[in-house]
Amino acid sequence: MLLHACNGIGRLARLMLSDRKANFTVMAALSAPVALALAAVAIDEASIYTERREAQAMVDLAAITAASNMTNVNTAVVTTLTDNGMPGVVVQSSGQTIEPAVGKTVVTVTPGRYVASGANVGQRFQASITPYNAVRVTLKKIPARYFASSLIPTPVIGTQATASMTPQATFSVGSRLASLDGGILNALLGGLLGSNISLSVMDYNALISADVSVLSFVDGLATQLNLTGVSYSDVLASKATVGQIATAMANVPGLGNTAKVALQTIASKSTSTVQIPLSHLVDLGSVGKLGLGQRPAGLGVDASALGMLTAAAGLANGSKQVDVALGATI
Template sequence: MLGDLKANFTVMTALCAPFALALAAFAIDEGSIYVERREAQSLVDLAAITAASNINNIEAAVVATLGDNGMPGIVVQKAGQTIAPALGKTVVSVTAGRYSPESSLGVDKRFEAGKTPHNAVHVTLKKIPARYFASSLIPTPVIGTQAVASVAPQAMFSVGSRLLSVNGGILNALLGKLLGGNISLSVMDYNALIAADVNLLSFFDALAVQLQLTGVSYSEVLASKATVGQIATAMADVSPVGSTSKLALQTIASRTTSTVKIPLNHLVDLGSMGQLGLGQQSAGFSVDASAMGMLTTAAALANGSKQVELNLGATIPGLTSTTLAIAIGEPAQFSPWLTIGEKGAVVRTAQTRIKLVASVGIGNSNLGGGTTLLAVNLPLHIEVAYAEAKLTDISCPTGRPDSLEVSIAARPGVASLHLAASDADSSPIAFADFSNPQSFSNAQIAAVRLLLIPLLSVNGSAALDITNNDPTTLTFNSTEIANKTIKTASTKNLTQSLTTSLVDELSLSINALGLGLLNVTALLGTVKPAVIAALNAVTAPVDELVYNVLAALGVHVGEADVRVMGATCGRSVLVQ
């Protein structure tokens, strides 16, 4: 019986051995496929992270990452292609798009392929795994893995115009009109404001206290409104104790009578940092902004579209009287002066009109031959469309923060200049209405007396358009950002003084109606050189006046000044 039992076990073992071997082969291959799939997923995750960090060269980044980690035979499948994997051939597809972390979106809706600006990469991989024993027992499997990685490079930048020289009297008069108060700051005060920066998050913390907002995010503060007095007070609260800029801001806050409340999101856009709660600080980069830039932008917004008129009297060298009218439009699409954003973010200045009417001092009025030059007038009109700065790229070529580069495409505003009379000269409402273009005609440039003829009018006009305003790419490196470097994009067709350009184009004529015997050509030959000389003598102070006023409003004819306050390439992370 015992011998019979041994024989039974032998027979059973012989019968079961093939099944056991097949199961063992299957288990070994399945285990191998599982491990290989885990390895493939890890490599796809790494490739997606690397590609997101190199968003402008995603395919090369994926291929290099997979190849460097031993993935064989990599073939990139383009959009619209279908490539089957094979032994020794790994098929990958790489798609750039945009990822939104909004919790209201379903997981499958958060990545949008192709949407710009790109901030994420979707990588898929298909390959045939190695099989050692069970290739004849199971169908050929395909390993499929995918990953989405996102990165959020951001930069903080502004557009405007810097004050190269400070005229305290003009700035006091301008701010006083804009803010409705008696502003009396010194040149030292203004220079301190120009040099000072304010931390935006600390500023909004202080402003929230005045607005009685608690337990909210910075975005909720930006959704509210504040007066310029409240804004100046908050800026003073976060300025260094005892600093000249702090005292200047306190003076402005105390003397501002304007009660107009401006939308804070028309002043600043904090981007994703707006999601932070009050009191929290950004870990990416510091968020400091120009105190002077914020103050003057707020003042312009508070003024709305009303005309501001300054009577400067005889304070401008060479001019016996000067009046200046200014109208400020709303920035295009309510663009803020400063923003924190990703590639594609845009900031713009406001559209601005200036009308300067001045009487020019005359040296020797006797032109000979019984001709006397009685008066020379300068009716100058300037309209500047919005300047624009667009964030086009943020990169860290070496992966280190010190290799940071930020590219901004800056476009100066189109400008039209006229030495002429405007149909809006007698209507402040029409002058401030940017929806209706002004029309221009000859103005009285000079008055002349000839012998017994008491008054002859010398009329004329000139026009100049600055339209060569193709975008200029300005690149800032990490050192320039840290040093608060300001870079300028300039038009290419304004090569000389603003007023000189107009005077050179001035066409004059003499109104001699009813004086048929008068030799107008000869008289004009005598008068015109004297008029042109008188106008040329005041081009420098007039230019300085115009540039100072426009720069105080963040505008410049033919130029756009850009500053990048901070930036980060961000960290690429897996999101799906």
């Protein structure tokens, strides 16, 4: 009896060991946790890589903005990063050690001097050397993780960018007359505008003496044309009437009261609806890539108010001739 029972158990064991129908299920059950862990790590690694690239792009933009605002680099960097969705930006000053955390981004802003030379790229920027013409921005942050936070150590994203602003010479465009005749100038300007202009010699002297900041003038044109969030080149790609141009010049900060009133008078008297391509009036070159309100370091662009106005009037007049009886003896 006992021998028979032992033989039966042996046969049953051999049958179970030789049956391979459930092998795949067992192997899948054993390997599933490993596969899920690897998938979690892969997803988080891809997310971290994407977040690092986005952070680098934002640091590049912040460095460029700071280089264009050398007098207030910290504010420029914080504003740029915050406006682009970077959370909790904190500036780390010299001598401080601030560790990044979830929801807190640590940046270091270092002004200095960049010299384009044959030296290695890493040696061209000299920190804290005056006069400043460049900014280095370093960023550290904790990236978002979705699945593998318990499997891999907490990483820190670190990016860096250096931007420099090449100074350009200040220039002024305008003309100066030895003497004025109000009647003649009224006739000429009125003929160009197709309207009756009545300004005094004092008004014309004020317009000749007034230098208008061209960038502030374009800012004013953007307001007249209801353009927001654009660059200077975008504004100059538009068209405006002489009245809008005169109004924009009248609103430029720092303009004397006499010149301001004269420009307002011309704007009100100008009835022409001809729209002038602004790119024919002003060409800012590479400065045009800047956004409205930004000012390049070391560059001031000024123009005579009367020179700008007569140029605009001439463009509005086009190829038409002006027949004016000046009553002058040469």
